[in-house]
Amino acid sequence: MSPLVSIAGLHVAFNGVPVLRGVDLALGKGEAVGLVGESGSGKSVTWLAALGLLPRHAKVSGSVRLDGRELLGAPAAELDLVRGGRVAMIFQDPASALNPVLTIRKQLCEALALHRDLQGEAVKAEAKRLLDLVGIPDAARRLSAYPHEFSGGQVQRIMIAMALAGNPDLLIADEPTTALDATIQAQILELLSAIRREMSMAMVLISHDLGVVAENCDRVAVMYAGRIVEQAPSNQLFADPVHPYAQGLIGALPPLDGPRRRLTAIPGTVPDPAHMPGGCAFAPRCAFAAEPCGLAAPRLAPIANDRTVACIRAEASRRALLGMAAE
């Protein structure tokens, strides 16, 4: 099956400082993929670059294909049809993501008018239906309200309604629950999965919360310093992480069952993008680093069916993990 979106060799630099250093990622129709990694690892930038939403001074190269059509360097008119029409995006801080001086109706109908062949009353009816769908009570009346009259969770629901306006094939949810209370987080994630199932829409869930990703995604890609270092089906990644960084991330999570254990922290800090070490970017923090790690950046290579990892010491780290588990 040909992928819905395929990203290959995506590089992004801001003022000469590389932020993405060759991202490869493919996404099937209707698939839910989680993108995890710490702040600055390039999770959001990957998708902002793919949709041409980065500021002009960002230098983007590589390839992003949607159904085989190249998006990088595509004419603005074509990108405007893709954005919100085929690929929609919702953002981290819902409170500032809606225009404060325009009513919800205006913002929703704008998206509908752009991507759907609807006229007059039909637009309003559809706007109301979308608000109902995302669970905004009293939708008909609330359409004429302004963003500041809603709570954070409600605004994120409205953002989701707006994203659904164009019936997209893919929804990019960029940290959709980070700014929300824990109880609201669960509701929003529940809403996202329900809608995804109903509309058989693909989704990319960008998060630094591994738990959120594990529950909502079929597959996970782990990013570190502008590259994907490991990707695997969710259950496999959490049971058996191979890349030392992925191991570190999962080792830092408290287990829900089993005996209490000391959480491990990854030593050191993320390298400064302006002064990336040569070779593997994780090597300076890696317990398994060997001499060749500093020579060349490892490429993503398959290690099993549907699993890839970018680490030349994968075998050693995996053995170590298995050894620890056996103890």
Added chain:
Amino acid sequence: MGRYFAIRIGRAALTIVLVVTFAFVVLRLSGDPALMILGPEAPPEVIAAFRKAWGLDDPIWFQYLDYFSAIAQGELGRSMRDGRPAIQLVLERIPATLALTLPAFFFKVALGVPAGIYAALHRGSSIDRAVMMTAVAGFTVPSFVLALILVLVFAVQLGWLPSGGQDSWRHAILPIATLSLGGAAVLARFTRSAMLEVLGQPYIRTASAKGVPWRKVVTSHALPNAAIPTVTILGFMVGTLIAGAVVVESVFAWPGVGRLLVVAVANRDLAVVQCILLLVAMTMVTSNLIVDFLYGFLDPRLRAKGAHA
């Protein structure tokens, strides 16, 4: 909403009282109008008679109360020089001043706002840098220097335009240009930074992410938001329509309110100065009230606060 404006109107009234009081006190402490108008050689009994006639002998608090009770009856005093009502002298000059400041206001907006928007949209381009350099120059050069440069170039060197007076519309060109350039520079800088601030907001990215073409993102998402801070500075400019041309009118010998003010201050013509200052305070305060009202219109968040206040 009603209370929101009641508070604002109350504050506006207080501002006017403070301005008038300040002017009243400073004018009376800074020199004797009798000496200024009659000259130091005047005989002492003439000076004494003048003081008595204008009530300058009374204690200052008495003069102050007297002045306010007169204002309350709509009496703004008479000029000490020719005895005509001060308000009449001032009103006569207003058309001349507006003949400069109204076109200048139009040009400020017509030049400054588009230049600021354009510079913000093409941030870092050579046009942006040129606009900003002009703007910085335009607002660091004092208006009398700019006025003199314009006179030097267009009146003295090229001989295209008169250097002063009010005989024809050609006499108005240089004063209007002086006022417009400085104001346009301020407005361009302000609009640019307001626009840049808005363009960096997440909701602009949201609009682009839902497929709104860039031109429409600018017109229907960015501009309505950038208008909010820009209205502040526009309100300030409206406030200076009556007496914002003091320096320019002096340089170009333009017989407007500004020049009347300069002459009246020099002569300690108390009633005239106070009358002008009262008028200036009232226009400033009125334009601020209009700005407050426009905020409520432009920004639904403030509208809501007003309603709850």
